[in-house]
Amino acid sequence: MSGFYYIYKMNNNLILYIASSQDGFISGESDDLSFLKLVEIEGEDYGYLKFINSVEAILVGRKTYDKVISMGFPYHENKNVYVISRDKKKLGKKKLTFFSNDISELVTQLKKSSTKNIYCDGGAELAKYLISKNLIDQIILSVVPVELKKGTLLFEKGIVPQNFQLNKTNKFESGLVQFTYSKILS
Numbered sequence: 001m002s003g004f005y006y007i008y009k010m011n012n013n014l015i016l017y018i019a020s021s022q023d024g025f026i027s028g029e030s031d032d033l034s035f036l037k038l039v040e041i042e043g044e045d046y047g048y049l050k051f052i053n054s055v056e057a058i059l060v061g062r063k064t065y066d067k068v069i070s071m072g073f074p075y076h077e078n079k080n081v082y083v084i085s086r087d088k089k090k091l092g093k094k095k096l097t098f099f100s101n102d103i104s105e106l107v108t109q110l111k112k113s114s115t116k117n118i119y120c121d122g123g124a125e126l127a128k129y130l131i132s133k134n135l136i137d138q139i140i141l142s143v144v145p146v147e148l149k150k151g152t153l154l155f156e157k158g159i160v161p162q163n164f165q166l167n168k169t170n171k172f173e174s175g176l177v178q179f180t181y182s183k184i185l186s
Helices: 034-039 048-053 062-070 103-113 124-132
Strands: 014-021 025-027 055-061 080-084 096-099 117-120 138-144 164-171 177-185
Touching (some): 055 062, 055 103, 055 124, 062 080, 080 103, 117 124
Antiparallel strands (some): 138 177, 164 177
């Protein structure tokens, strides 16, 4: 593949950091995430803590946000979180915004004002939209060694888009393989 690609820079990247099955699903049927437990090892975070410390703001789709909250987890209360939603909703939390306007403008604004990276936490609908608008700079994809065959597919046919180039591969004892891709500049 020809072209130039981004070398990972420390700040202002919009990074899709997400896990999938080997066949490209980010959840099974009925939004089942139990496949992620296959690679849970006490004390192993697969680089997540280092990654999240490089992040200032988070973009997340409404369905993904609701799923995390329904599982009883707090949602990054120390980060600026933008829940991409068709419905505006006001909450009492200072760093939580339900956003229903132009996502491209939001990303442009965040890239200009952020001193750190911006994290796209999914879901598939938001990730596909951001990729289609050429807004994702980097993809960090953790692949769990299992095939789901049904569920929510992240990329068309489970394949990372061709405008991204593989830069790095990390293999872990659990069988998880983490791929880091950067956007190719044309």
